[in-house]
Amino acid sequence: MAVDVQTTSNVAPVAQRGAKGMSTLHMAIFAALLVAGLIAPFFLYPVFLMKVLCFALFACAFNLLLGFGGLLSFGHAAYFGAASYVAAHAAKVWGLTPELAILAGTGAALILGVLIGSLAIRRQGIYFAMVTLAFAQMVFFFSLQAPFTGGEDGIQAVPRGHLFGLLNLRPDFTLYFVVLAITFGGILFIYRIIHSPFGQVLKAIRENEPRAISLGYRTNRYKLAVFVLSAGFAGLAGATKALVFQLASLTDVHWTMSGEVVLMTLIGGMGTVFGPIVGATVIVTMQNYLATWGAWVTIVQGTIFVIAVLLFREGIVGVISKWVKRPL
Amino acid sequence: MTASEGTILQAEDLTKEFKGFFAVDGVNLSIKRGSIHALIGPNGAGKTTCFNLLTKFLPPTRGRITFKGQDITAMSPADIARLGMVRSFQISAVFPHLSAIENVRIALQRQRGDSFDFWRSERVLNEFNSRAAELLADVGLTEFSNVQAVELPYGRKRALEIATTLALDPEMLLLDEPTAGMTPEDVERVAALIKRIGANRTILMVEHNLSVVSTISDTITVLARGKVLAEGNYETVSKDPRVVEAYIGGGHG
Incomplete structure (x- = not known):
């Protein structure tokens, strides 16, 4: 691992007797988030909110791999972007309904995850990060050159269509609630993965891989599985985003997108449940409301990142989690 | 050497070369089923390397390893653990940010086979809680069940590690310096524990504490410079002049 999860206290405290599935506290937070999500479009611009939702799901997918699998991928834009292209193409050229277009995009990300993951997990730490980056660059150049991606223009004017051919x-405003359902469902599913028998083995591997091997776990298979799952959810986020903006473009597969999701996860708190949601909200809000500042946004982002690394390494939610002495 | 009825683990001509340096050099080992076998020797004698070779955490340069009559020389470490030969590590090997009971449960979870069921709630693991509590009680960790492993004192970590290993109910245990760095009381407790669990298992251990070795082990193999120097019970080995010269240094015995 390039980010040393074992020695730093980035991991949220455990405070559980027996496995509960979902603690009351987490259930309350999820309920509050859902209520906030339902009310928000009455006060804020729905497209902005949908962008927040897509990136929250993307960051949660990334956090599943980094925070719980202990694997730092520096090429997650590949799955986000590839899914976005496939969904856009499926909706526009094949004329698929939105739910099928999103499924096609997610499927593409899963397949890409299997291909890249099975090669990348053979390496560890910084080499793992470099391998994922190298493959993501290949996906970028493919997207630039391939005939169906539209090169520099991307795929524009993607039809949002009718959900199940009806809605x-x-x-x-309508699309918002569909995106909310997808995001919320996705995040709950990730939560379940973290709190499953599989998730438990994953945490063991993150904590001490040789020991997990000595207990008889074939750790590479678990690492591949979490890699593919993470790629799949990243794809779900990317495919949904393509329908929201009616656009799939090179921005989605660019390496800066991979960097952005790392940033969101670290600012929010890696290895926490709610950190990536907070991180994505902070970053997207900044990009949105400071957009008039032009290039200065990047500088502000960089400064915030430096401050986060220096002052609160556990991220926003990680710090709060330490205060209240409960895993969040 | 041929594997006799009573042999559970056998190594023939086991050799590990690191760029011209022979850390383990043509070692023949034969561990009797049900015995407590100690591997001793001065620092750098190749004890830990030997352990890593036997459990395949290192690939041997040469030699053949058989466990329960099966050639395991080309197997992966995880598969060897699945066959029933489980090792501990010299530096304490716990899962630091999991609670003590979760540590043990990770091992008990192996009874389910592979745990790829990411869609199921972790509540299914609660069936292992009572067994995990028993194992923790066995090593005196009941009151620490919900404490994160990272916060346990050193001796308790080693005890937790043993409980985790025992959770797999392995036929054979390889313990790498189980009492290293422990307080005398802890040493006594762990030695008694090893003796007790060795009643119906085979144990191979690397150990520096000679009083532990002399009281609980049936057979002792002395390694020096990667080679077997002597083998036998404590009486025989401690009187062997080569051992006295190489290891004990004349004063003991």
């Missing part, structure tokens, strides 16, 4: 998703 017209053209109005932002």
Whole structure:
């Protein structure tokens, strides 16, 4: 691992007797988030909110791999972007309904995850990060050159279509609730993965891989499985984003996108449940409301990142989790 | 050497070369089923390397290893653990940010086979809680069940590690310096524990504490410079002049 999860206290405290599935505290936070998500579009611009939702899901997918699998991928834009292209193509050229387009995009990300993951997990630490980056660059150049991706223009004017052929998703307000359902469902599913028998083995591998091997766990298979799952959820986020903005472009597969999701996860708190949601909200909000500042946004982002690394390494939610002495 | 009825683990001509340096050099080992076998020797004698070779955490340069009559020379470490030969590590090997009971449960979870069921709630693991509590009680860790492993004192970590290893109910245990760095009381407790668990298992251990070795082991193999120097019970080995010269240094015995 390039980010040394074992020695730093980035991991949220455990405070559980027996496995509960979901603690009351987490259930309350999820309920509060859902309520906030349902009310928000009445006060804020739905497209902005949908962007927050897509990135929250993307960051949660990334955190599943980094925070719980202990694997730092520096190429997660590949799955996000590839899914976005495939979904856009499926909706626009093949004329698929939105749910099928999103499924196609997610499927593409899963397949890409299997291909890249099975090669990358053979390496550890910084080499793992470099291998994922190298493959992501290949996906970028493929997206630049391939005939169906539209090169520099991307795939534009992607139709949002009718959900299940029935519900017209053209109005932002309608689409918002669909995106909320996808994101919320996705994040709950990730939560379940973390709190499953599989998740438990994953944490063991993150904590001490040789020991997990000595107990008879074939750790590479678990690492591949979490890699593919993480790629799949990243793809779900990317495919959904393509329908929201009606656009799939090179930005989605660019390495800066991979960097952004690392940033969101670290600022929010890696290895926490709610950190990536907070991190994504902070970063997207900044990009949105400081957009008039142009290039200065990057400088502000960089400064915040430096401050986060220096002052609160556990991230926003990680620090709060330490205060209240409960895993969040 | 041929594997006799009573042999559980056998190594023939086991050799590990690191760029011209022979850390383990043509070692023949034969561990009797049900015995407590100690591997001793001065620092750098190749004891830990030997352990790593036997459990395949290192690939041997040469030699053949058989466990329960099966050639395991080309197997992966995880598969060897699945066959029933489980090792501990010299530096304490716990899962630091999991609680003591979760540490043990990770091992008990192996009874389910592979745990790829990411869609199921972790509540299914609660069936292992009572067994985990028993194992923790066995090593005197009951009151620490919900404490994160990282916060346990050193001796308790070693005890937790043993409980985790025992959770697999392995036929054979390889313990790498189980009492290293422990207080005298802890040493006594762990030695008694090893003796007790050795009643129906085979144990191979690397150990520096000679009083532990002399009281609980049936057979002792002395390694020096990667080679077997002597083998036998404590009486025989401690009187062997080569051992006295190489290891004990004349004063003991």
